[in-house]
Amino acid sequence: SQKIEQNSEALNIQEGKTATLTCNYTNYSPAYLQWYRQDPGRGPVFLLLIRENEKEKRKERLKVTFDTTLKQSLFHITASQPADSATYLCALVTGANNLFFGTGTRLTVIP
Amino acid sequence: ETGVTQTPRHLVMGMTNKKSLKCEQHLGHNAMYWYKQSAKKPLELMFVYNFKEQTENNSVPSRFSPECPNSSHLFLHLHTLQPEDSALYLCASSQDPAGLNQPQHFGDGTRLSIL
Numbered sequence: 509s510q511k512i513e514q515n516s517e518a519l520n521i522q523e524g525k526t527a528t529l530t531c532n533y534t535n536y537s538p539a540y541l542q543w544y545r546q547d548p549g550r551g552p553v554f555l556l557l558i559r560e561n562e563k564e565k566r567k568e569r570l571k572v573t574f575d576t577t578l579k580q581s582l583f584h585i586t587a588s589q590p591a592d593s594a595t596y597l598c599a600l601v602t603g604a605n606n607l608f609f610g611t612g613t614r615l616t617v618i619p
Numbered sequence: 620e621t622g623v624t625q626t627p628r629h630l631v632m633g634m635t636n637k638k639s640l641k642c643e644q645h646l647g648h649n650a651m652y653w654y655k656q657s658a659k660k661p662l663e664l665m666f667v668y669n670f671k672e673q674t675e676n677n678s679v680p681s682r683f684s685p686e687c688p689n690s691s692h693l694f695l696h697l698h699t700l701q702p703e704d705s706a707l708y709l710c711a712s713s714q715d716p717a718g719l720n721q722p723q724h725f726g727d728g729t730r731l732s733i734l
Contacts, residue, residue, distance in 0.1 A: 512661065539720065540720045542722065542723075544723075549727065550727050550728075551623070551709050551711070551725030551726050551727045551728055552662070552709075552723070552725050553725070554722035554723060554724065557720070557722060597662070599662075601720045605720070606664075607664055607723075608661070609661040609662035609663075610661055611659065611660065611661050612661075
């Protein structure tokens, strides 16, 4: 069966450290992978998109990797801050133009 | 500030009521979407509209009826809902009609509770 798993439901990290969130998928062939941030009571906000032929994408303190062999994407936040605390969602877009979301990881950055 | 506005933010209704959710996007996008977000479940794509035409309906029960009168407005008409329909309903838009590979711009949702 098809599955998207995000490493854990919740992740706590000390301020200043690098947070690493994982998105693993099975039985999908994604053409693109997107990452979103969602704050409580708000809609998701788009952060980064990476294509299947790209290994890595960066935006300020954010970095995304995409390994189609491992069927995994890693999302890194360097020099994490309490304001980075939120739920982070990965989403796969398949070649057939279908979109599937993971359940998200709730990140808490502790001052 | 969001370019996608949803009203109402909260809605409580009985199972026999009829109500509508409204979404408006101010981004000049050509595609609009309805999603359902339930606790501990992934976001589920319900409907896709491109240039006002419905292009996807992901096996959504007929008690949910979408309407897209123009590229900027999207409605979700609700009728005879069940308690399991209680969830956050999110509207989104994107630039490209082909566009699920495009970034989705979400509103802040309507929190729906069915009594």
